[in-house]
Amino acid sequence: MTSRRGFLKAGGLALFGIGLGGVPGFLMDAVAGTKPLGLFKRRKIMVCIFQRGAMDGLMAVTPFTDQYLKAARPTLFMSAAKGSAVKPLIDLDGRFGLHPSMAGFESVFRDKRMAIVHGIGSPNTTRSHFDAQDYMESGTPFKKGTETGWLNRAVGLLGHDAATPFQGVSLTSSLPRSFYGDNPAVAISNLQDFNIQMRGNIKGANLAAKSFEDLYDQTSSGLLKETGKESFDAIKMLQKTDTKNYKPANNAIYPNTSLGNSLKQIAQLIKMDVGMEVAFAESGGWDTHFNQGTDTGIFARNVNDLSESIIAFWTDMGTLQDDVTVMTMTEFGRTVKQNGTGGTDHGRASCNFILGNAVKGGLVHGTINPLAIENLEDGRDLAVTTDFRSVFSEVADRHLGISNDKVLFPDWNGNKIGVMS
């Protein structure tokens, strides 16, 4: 704690405190919009994206040589062969094909920066979205009452003090289950909202901000005093950059979607050096029971958004790429067989994507057996062959240096599968 406070004062950022009687300093244009100030030594950042609704892993990354799959999905099966009306899959390794709307992933995969794990999922066989998301986010697939989320525990295991309120950040309107717990984590749906606001009345807002800062500084409640101080420091930190007119690096273009905007703001926070180490964003619409489509349609739109958003983020990171690892997750996969309404129902295993320079990329990890009925879970679903915790814990370990799996994932003692080099 002390080191940061000391730095803030020494760095002249306490301008605010001398604004009495005039306009407080924290909004002064003079310091806004300039280059990042480097308040913290940048550490590694793990970015997690939860795809809510259960992504059809067999359509995202299709084992296209599997004849059982072809038979089970008369209108949904896609092939890597050229020449048909449907755009072909991107052949990754002669066995797996990437959905054509995820073309953005091809180059990072070929560059060995992206790894795919197939057959990933939870040991708990529930096919309820709620339960499966809950278990994946708490990280305890057989225990509902776990108070904390795995990302919150990860923050606690980083091994250094939370010098910043932004150590764990979720780009959502309320804190997700993954971040439940006592370690610092904030939910921010829009960086520009992180301020004292009186719409259209900046002077009034400034005056109020000054009043609040003084009041919180004198309160006898330690909790309110300390957090009040942090809040105003945080405002000042964010005010250093012009969040509204942010220009991504390397001409990266984020899709104008919820996920695109979330990742864009995560990129901003990273560049501002606010001390963020664990970030979380969400993507919705994966529950494709009806007409999920093939090269066009709902599913194609979703994977396009996912890949374009992630690639824009990766491009934007530029020289900072070494510091970042992105990992996707989804609560379960979908039935091997298509249903009667051109979609797929709740299944078991799915796949996930991990992007980073220390990833053992260019490979589809995990085990997928031929989709003959005897190889399916309950005779219908892609079997879970990799426990999600073995992948999550490996990424947390290799990227963030979190090795205490007993705390990160209590009740789990499986092995890692080597998705990181």
Next chain:
Amino acid sequence: MKAPLKVICSFVFLLLSALLFSSFDKGGSKTIKIVFPYKQAGLTERQAAAHLLSRFTYGAKSGDVDRVLKMGLEKWFQQQLDGNIKNESLDKMLDQYEDINLTNSEVENKYPRQAKVVRMAIRDGFVNKDSVGKGDQKAYRKQLQDYMAANGLKPEGELLRQFINQKILRAAYTNNQLHELLTDFWFNHFNVSLTKNQCASFVPAFERDVIRPNVTGKFQNLLMATAKSPAMLVFLDNFTSTGEQGATTSIEDMQMGEKLKPVALKRLKQLQNKKKAGGLNENYAREVMELHTLGVDGGYTQNDVTQAARVLTGWTLAPMGTDGYGAAMEKVIEKVGEANLQKRGFVRNGDFLFVPTRHDNGEKTVLGKKFAAGGGYEEGVELLSMLAHHQSTAKFISKKLATRFVNDHPAQKLVDKMANTFNSSDGDIKQVMIAMVSSPEFWTSDALREKTKSPFELAMSAVRSLDAEITQPYQLFSWINKMGQKMYYYQAPTGFPDRGQYWINTGSLLNRMNFGLALASQRIPGIKINLSSLNNNHEPESAEAALLTYGKLIMPERNLEETVKRLKPMLNDPELVSKVEKAAAKAPIAQPEVQMKEESGDMMMAGLNKERPRRNANAVQLANGNNTMLAQVVGVIIGSPEFQRK
């Protein structure tokens, strides 16, 4: 439906025992002498009244302290525990929410979930199944809307909105404030969540019928009611929990020597095989011990959890609604006949159903107590009763109540005292509450102003202290969410952690300050305040005077010295004041803070896509005497650290 004889019997028994009890209780329960030891703690009666109000209401309204003094502190508290003061104006406000009193069955019929609507629309030929998700999405949505309108159906979001609105109005306006706080407390203790779609539509009835009527009664009744409620059965999955093959009553046994009609037999078989996945589900059994009764260190083992889960197999939902849950089971009941089922050990009790063909008939042992084979429904009742009366439960519940109402880390002495009362009064919540407030620990400096208001409490205390008129309660819900408490959406069965540490963080604290400013400057749509009339239309002569006057109105019996000292120099800067006034004249009028998102399958995604309100070019003066500087002062008071405490 005929009430089962058993229920009538037990009711008569309860009535009798109540009569017996009161006739032997010297002087009757009304004259139990309660004395609050606040004088020993060095408090004046006024200060004590303010403390009581801060803990057992959603915030004092102006004049409340005087009213409590006039009535007497102890009497006021007893009246609050009784909780039967009339609420005519509130009742009128609630009348606008026509669906908050629907039964679960009625809800199932009127508010089908989106996926079900799609299925129904396809079935009725209203929507072509091949068009779902394809082509013009707008036209498709319109089709579905038309279908719903034509069939008198509504989207679930509307029900939930009415439900949330009623909670806010009750908290703001009910005269039975303590009952409302306890409803919140017990709901959170037995938390169920709207994030779980399958149980969301049962949650309104859960609060209304399961929690609300039981908040000051015997703990056992509360526990039993929650165990049998559809919301809890679904939220913690017990409704699917089934005994292992061979352990449940066989169809042959079901025949009981009589020949059932072949069609009835067939239906019974269907019932048994209904959940093919089935099997034992331990979720409820674990949480009922860990979270609802004994506490995590309450002395149970994994084996106790498994055994308890076996005891509770077959506890499930009764069919409800024409197309609702268990419509297939309704057919079974029709065919087999209610009397036939009862004879065979089925128990139907409102929305609850015990199905013996799914119940594990074997012998079990939980916490050392043996449950003989063939115990049926009754052994579950026995188990819950045992848990409700366990020593660990008395301590666990007492500590939780003290944490909510006294301070975040209640003294062991206080908890012990309350636990003793819990034990000696058969878990009578009312008695435990009295024991708590009659203890010196409730009145010491370790308790005064030591609790941090939850975001909900903050919002409610603000509107109450300003005597606000709420016409759009949902606007407050959005703010409360922003401040870190998405009510009814807490995903874990633990409920919101009830600690200041949890409520106060960087983002939420800023939003508390912004809430104060927005509320006082009338920028929250549908929340009307009149600052001037709050002070009997006396305009304060200076900003400093405003600070003092309104500080006292909003925070009665608090020491405002430091607040005034800190704010005075700024408020007395004439240049600054005129700048603020000028800037405010250009400010836009109130706009909805959050664009309501229509019903969506992804509950967690709701609210992500906010639209920013447009700026209104027209200068607008604030209404009736709410001058800007005054609004600013009041906004700062509400956002101040002192007002976050209770």
